[in-house]
Amino acid sequence: MPLRLDSRCLTPPPDDPSRPAFTIDRNDRAYVKQYANLYWLRLVVLRPRVLKNAKAKWNEAKDSPQHVPRMLDVKAGVQCYIIGTVYMDMPLKPNVLEDLAREHYIAAPPPRRKFCSVSDEIMLEDESGRVRLVGPAIEKAAGTFVTGKASSFSKNAFSCLKEKRPTLIIERAGTIMAALGKELPSGDFHVTDFCYAGLPPPAPITEDADAMNVSDEDRPEEWVAIVSGLEMGDGDRTQEMRRELLVEYLLGELGGNEHSEEAAKITRVILAGNSMAQPEPIDDAATSQNNGTSSTSTEKKPKRYGYDASIYSAKPASALDAWLEQILPSMNVDLMSGESDPVAPTMPQAKLHPAMLPLASGYEGFKSRTNPSWFQIGRANFLGTSGQPLDDIFKYLTSEDRLGVAIKTLEWSHIAPTCPDTLWCYPFSDRDPFILHSTPQVYFISNQSKFETQLLEHPSPQAGSEPLRTRVILVPKFSQTGQVVLVNSRSLEVKLVGFEV
Structure with missing residues (x-):
């Protein structure tokens, strides 16, 4: 059954008293739902904004690239641009299925500080399929800052008032972006430029009656x-x-x-x-020794009143x-x-x-x-x-x-x-x-x-x-x-x- 998109997720005010943006209700805690819905929602909401920026940026480019709505409809050798969700194929990234498949008595390894390695690959996917991204704008050693041709949108949208920072093209897992390029005979998509959703308009400022009578200078x-x-x-x-x-x-x-x-x-x-x-x-063993009891023979009874100071x-x-x-x-x-x-x-x-x-x-x-x-x-x-x-x-x-x-x-x-x-x-x-x-x-x-x-x-x-x-x-x-x-x-x-x- 197709998922129905609630209108609240399209244009919710950030400070709506009836439903603040980050308030969690009982329905949100229902873990019987699939996380795929969240990715689908993200793509549906951000794709129109990405498409608008992509058209403004590339429609007058060389070869007049056109937008292909579905990944599977891309034709080899024809310049176009596609929009989807970035997926990072990273061998070092934690995998819950692999964790469950391990023997329970094996000690878990310490958590990794970094997931990136030279074997990482960057994909772009939508409802129809997934394609691997390659080319000069993609760094093979995924996990570094990916630098390429500076986009005109980035230059116009982010003019730093003080320090000038280099333009960065960084694609991370879960971001929605448009990629300009051509499909190679191998099936990979050769990317030459990127485009993102950009900044939305500012939220309106609500003021009480007394504040409205005071000028900014006063x-x-x-x-x-x-x-x-x-x-x-x-x-x-x-x-x-x-x-x-x-x-x-x-x-x-x-x-x-x-x-x-x-x-x-x-x-x-x-x-x-x-x-x-x-x-x-x-340390349960140390606690038992300090109390003069054995952790294996003595069962810890719950506190009748208040909390257990040894636990909390x-x-x-x-x-x-x-x-x-x-x-x-x-x-x-x-x-x-x-x-x-x-x-x-x-x-x-x-x-x-x-x-x-x-x-x-x-x-x-x-x-x-x-x-x-x-x-x-x-x-x-x-x-x-x-x-x-x-x-x-x-x-x-x-x-x-x-x-x-x-x-x-x-x-x-x-x-x-x-x-x-x-x-x-x-x-x-x-x-x-x-x-x-x-x-x-x-x-x-x-x-x-x-x-x-x-x-x-x-x-x-x-x-x-x-x-x-x-x-x-x-x-x-x-x-x-x-x-x-x-x-x-x-x-x-x-x-x-x-x-x-």
Whole structure:
């Protein structure tokens, strides 16, 4: 039976109160559904946008290439362009069927940091079939940055205001793209150029009646502090002192008048994932010896009341709750889930339950958020993730240009293309929540090893209008760097503040 496409997945607003983009309901958790639906949805939604860009770019090219709607209808030797989903055939990539076929008593190998190898192949597929991509624009050693002829769309869509970055053509598993070229006698498709969906128009800004009566010049500066990787409850005294310095800075109690005035302009704090420390694994044998019992002869009985302290520690949640209570009387706080936080790892990650943070949950200015999440702050829309999608993409790459790939996800119009291949997600059947239906003014990816940022210009959908701007930010882990990123929601200016002990 053909899958019916729900109209919600075509043009959903990013902040619809009735159904936020990354909210999970009971139907989304039904694992009886096939993940193939998610890939089909992605192709159906993004193909018209890719086709529009491809026509604008190639219809007046040499030999007047035409679009072939189905892979199986491509004729050998005739230049054309095809649209499909990128598939990476990688021998080192985890395979769930191979894992299940192994003997259960064999210890699992440690997870690979990279999946790429010299044997990798890049495919493009649609509903009709799959074709292997070859040619000068395809690097045989898949997993590196694939560089080729710079596309005119990329040059027009991404004019960097400061640093000029080289044009990159990067195809990753799960992206939707158009490929220009010819079919060879061997059946492979010889590619000469690429095209992606590009950036959608910006989301509309909703304002209350009072805000509409104030001009942009008269609005006070509104700064947002983005912090990731606090890792509360790690027991590290140095980190505890850093976190206390951060509280004093946010409250305007650290430094001189200049720092106090700077902190007074911060109206919101975004804790962008990994706010609690990862729990340490428990050695059952060691626990049994400490208790004077044998792990083989003594059956562990469940606790009748409360939780078992040998299995679960409430220290990270309690420490975070107490830390939040110090700053919530002075400013709003948004708390995103992260990889080390006590929520399911499946993307999109759910909000932290308010019962875990009873003190913070009592404040009106506290909001628990999903990962990823949209925010409207002032006259800017923010889109942020806790870092897992970008980290997973880099398992397919040998390069470490993280900012370049973060920018590329905007051109793909998809922030997590490796879902559900190697990044866990729910088997959505009515939408792909990771598709970009609108372009944010601020796009941040947290829990990265270092701070990087770029201010981009891209054409406005309205003719004659000024170019639109998007600030892309890689937010460093606070536990490793002691750094916090400040963003001006009006000018998109960025500052980096560091704390050393």
